Amino acid sequence: MNRKAKGSNAERELVRMFWDAGWAAIRVAGSGSAKFPNPDVLAGNRKRRVAVECKTIHDIKKYLSSSDISQIRIFSEKFGAEPWIGMRFDSQQWFFIALEDLAETGESNFVVSLELARRKGLTFSEFIGNFNQSRNGE
Amino acid sequence: MNRKAKGSNAERELVRMFWDAGWAAIRVAGSGSAKFPNPDVLAGNRKRRVAVECKTIHDIKKYLSSSDISQIRIFSEKFGAEPWIGMRFDSQQWFFIALEDLAETGESNFVVSLELARRKGLTFSEFIGNFNQSRNGE
Numbered sequence A, B: 001m002n003r004k005a006k007g008s009n010a011e012r013e014l015v016r017m018f019w020d021a022g023w024a025a026i027r028v029a030g031s032g033s034a035k036f037p038n039p040d041v042l043a044g045n046r047k048r049r050v051a052v053e054c055k056t057i058h059d060i061k062k063y064l065s066s067s068d069i070s071q072i073r074i075f076s077e078k079f080g081a082e083p084w085i086g087m088r089f090d091s092q093q094w095f096f097i098a099l100e101d102l103a104e105t106g107e108s109n110f111v112v113s114l115e116l117a118r119r120k121g122l123t124f125s126e127f128i129g130n131f132n133q134s135r136n137g138e
Helices: A003-020 A066-079 A114-120 A124-136 B003-020 B066-079 B114-120 B124-136
Strands: A024-027 A041-044 A049-057 A061-065 A082-089 A094-098 A109-113 B024-027 B041-044 B049-057 B061-065 B082-089 B094-098 B109-113
Touching: A003 A024, A003 A041, A003 A049, A003 A082, A024 B066, A041 B066, A049 A061, A049 A066, A061 A066, A066 A082, A066 A109, A066 B024, A066 B041, A082 A114, A094 A114, A094 A124, A109 A114, B003 B024, B003 B041, B003 B049, B003 B082, B049 B061, B049 B066, B061 B066, B066 B082, B066 B109, B082 B114, B094 B114, B094 B124, B109 B114
Parallel strands: A049 A082, B049 B082
Antiparallel strands: A024 A041, A041 A049, A061 A109, A082 A094, B024 B041, B041 B049, B061 B109, B082 B094
16 A cells, blocks of 8 residues: 555544544545645534644654644634644554644754654544543633 | 536635635545545634535536435534535526525425525625624624
């Protein structure tokens, strides 16, 4: 399976996870090549909307371009959604990382390692459950 | 141009109109054949989210199946968006119609005519401006 197909499969997996958890979710058409800033997956549950840039990773770290980051940030600000990076390392669960938790490399790129994902990232249930806790505490 | 390509072009046109108006918008991947209920276009401007089922029409009326309607309704309820039908009649502007303004045919289908679209539908600027007016009035 090529890289693009693997990425699409990971996005489909994530969309299904959201639906199974009672959220609505969609994959964005042409998200890699669109004229406008776009996330890969957009999900919502009436109270909360999340825009996810999805990365499948075959190494223990992944570099993200500042363009990747600014796309998800611009889209999310305009739309009204939380920007997240969804990382799927080989044979690992998903980790969801807030933009401010990405490590800058100093060359206007960003890097996320498996170690950083485990330390700062949320698992899927934390990611979606997190909200319920904060809402209940309001 | 075949029917599907014409539909996709209409969706791209609508996405561009939203971006030009300061909204963020995306086309949904595989919206015609997805496993989960999906709109064709999803747009937001921080305060408001709209899910649009797009129809291009080469006649003076168009039938919509109850499945079309229930897909857009279910998605919008779960996600937290307003459900709308976007109609693009040949050589006409877009009209946006609320689900409750569609006429039932009596066979669990719905019909929208150019006459109904003109009478009950909103133009694009009404559709997006409508919100600003109601917000200003709050």
